[in-house]
Amino acid sequence: xxxxxxxxxxxxxxxxxxxxxxxxxxxxxxxxxxxLVARNGARLEEVxxxxxxxxxxxxxxxxxxxxxxxxxxKVETRLRDDKDIGILLNNAGAAAxxxxxxxxxxxxxxxxxxxxxxxxxLSAAVIPRYxxxxxxxxVNIASVVALAPELQLGxxxxxxxxxxxxxxxxxxxxxxxxxxxxxxxxxxxxxEIWERSGRDVNEINGVMEVGELxxxxxxxxxxxxxxTIPPLPDAAQWETFNTARQAMLPxxxxxxxxxRYQA
Numbered sequence: 001x002x003x004x005x006x007x008x009x010x011x012x013x014x015x016x017x018x019x020x021x022x023x024x025x026x027x028x029x030x031x032x033x034x035x036l037v038a039r040n041g042a043r044l045e046e047v048x049x050x051x052x053x054x055x056x057x058x059x060x061x062x063x064x065x066x067x068x069x070x071x072x073x074k075v076e077t078r079l080r081d082d083k084d085i086g087i088l089l090n091n092a093g094a095a096a097x098x099x100x101x102x103x104x105x106x107x108x109x110x111x112x113x114x115x116x117x118x119x120x121x122l123s124a125a126v127i128p129r130y131x132x133x134x135x136x137x138x139v140n141i142a143s144v145v146a147l148a149p150e151l152q153l154g155x156x157x158x159x160x161x162x163x164x165x166x167x168x169x170x171x172x173x174x175x176x177x178x179x180x181x182x183x184x185x186x187x188x189x190x191x192e193i194w195e196r197s198g199r200d201v202n203e204i205n206g207v208m209e210v211g212e213l214x215x216x217x218x219x220x221x222x223x224x225x226x227x228t229i230p231p232l233p234d235a236a237q238w239e240t241f242n243t244a245r246q247a248m249l250p251x252x253x254x255x256x257x258x259x260r261y262q263a
Contacts, residue, residue, distance in 0.1 A: 008032060008033055008084050008086055009032065009033040009034065009035060009058075009082070009084040009085045009086060009087075010023075010024075010027045010032045010033070010034055010035070010085070010086070010087040010088075010089060011034075011035040011037065011075075011078070011079065011085050011087070011088050011089065012024055012027075012034065012035070012036055012037065012089040012091060013037045013038070013066060013075070013089065013090055013091050013092035013118070013122070014037070014038055014091040014092030014093065015034075015036035015037055015038050015044065015047065015091070016036070016038035016039075016040045016043035016044045016047060017038075017043060017191065018189075018191030018210055019091050019141060019186070019189065019191060019210055019213065019214060020036075020038070020089070020091040020092070021047050022210050022211055022213075022214040023089055023091065023214055024036055024047060024051060024059075025051065026214055026215070026218060027087075028051040028054070028055040028057045028059070029054075029055055031055075031057065032057060032087075033057050033058040033059070033084070034048075034051065034057060034058070034059045034060070035059075035060045035061070035062060035078065035082075035085065036048055036059060036060070036061050036062070037061075037062045037064055037066070037075055037092070038063070038064070038092070039063065039064065039065045040063075041061070041063040044061040044063065045061060047059075048060075048061050062074060062075055062078065066092050066113075066114055066118035066122075067110060067113040067114050067118065072118055072121060072122075075122060075125075076121060076122060076125035077125075079122060079125040079126040079129075080125050080126070080128075080129060083129065083133070085126065086135065086136055086137065087136070087137045087138075087139065088122060088123065088126050088136075088137070088138045088139070089139045089141075090118075090119040090122060090123065090138065090139065090140045090141060090163075091139075091141045092114060092118060092119075093114060093115045093119075093141060093159075094110070094111055094114050094115065094156075095153075095156050096108075096111055096153075096154065096155060096156050098154060099152045099153065099154035100154045100155065103154050103155060107155075108154075108155040111155050111156060111159055112155070112159060115156070115159035115160065115162075115163065116159050116162050116163070119140060119163060119166075120166065123138055123140075123166075123170070126138070127170075127174065127179065130174075130178065130179045131174070131177055131178070131179065133178075134177070134178040135178045135179075136178065136179050136180070137179070137180040137181070137182070137221075138167075138170065138179065138180070138181045138182070139181075139182045139184065139217075139221065140163050140166070140167045140181070140182070140183050140184070141163075141184050141186070142160045142163040142164045142167065142183045142184060142185050143156075143157075143160040143163075143185055143186060143187075144185045144186065144187045144229065144231065144232075145157040145160050146160040146161040146163065146164040146185060147161075147164075147185070147241075149161075163183060164183050164185070164227075167181050167182070167183035167226070167227075168183070168226065168227070171226045175226075180224060181226060182217075182220060182221055182224075182225060182226060182227075182228060183226065183227050183228070184217045184220070184228045184230070185227065185228065185229045185230075186208065186213050186217075186230060186231070187208060187230075187231040188207045188208065189207065189208050189209075189210055189213045190207050190208070190209055190210055191210055208230070208231060212230075213230055216228070216230035217230060227242075
């Protein structure tokens with residue numbers, strides 16, 4: 001039985017536009033009921049009304065700013081208590097233009113609150129129930145910048161590196177117990193995140209359309225991939241990278257410093 005066949009309702013954060021709204025469309029067309037979460041209630045209701053009419057699925061909305069503890073707690077409670085939620089899709093996130101020199105401490109803290117803290121707390125809310133039920137899925141939207149500090153995207157890249165590592169760690173610990181975890185690593189995608197961060201998406205080369213990105217990510221989901229990188233043409237490059245990383249593991253626990261560091 002596939003991952004999807006075992007589950008019914010999908011909770012999607014950042015669901016009013018872009019990647020989140022497109023995931024909502026795709027899952028609704030697959031017959032899943034939805035819980036859509038975002039700050040903009042009017043936009044959420046527009047998405048929900050369209051999907052109810054077009055697909056006949058049940059669509060609930062939760063208006064919440066996930067950087068605010070009270071709003072975040074509402075979503076956590078729903079994840080803990082609603083046994084029908086079988087997929088948590090952590091899509092809500094923000095970007096910031098520039099690196100560490102031009103970014104304020106407050107701006108960096110806000111990115112951490114949304115890209116890391118909210119994603120972590122929502123996952124933590126649902127994991128105990130998934131383990132008790134012996135099934136469930138968590139999809140985390142990371143980014144290719146998690147692999148590329150050379151791009152100098154400052155705290156944004158650092159938050160996405162956390163999402164990648166966190167997803168891998170969840171898989172290692174929980175994968176054999178029925179919890180499927182997928183990290184999706186998009187490259188530049190045509191969404192409103194660029195406008196909000198002060199950049200013109202039309203000035204960027206190689207921007208993927210959001211529908212193509214989500215459809216590719218769902219292929220990875222259906223294959224039960226842990227890491228899905230839609231823009232990467234050669235899967236062997238990721239496999240080589242990951243194999244090289246794993247090859248270091250036996251050498252990382254040593255009683256003494258390596259000879260190259262000994263005086």
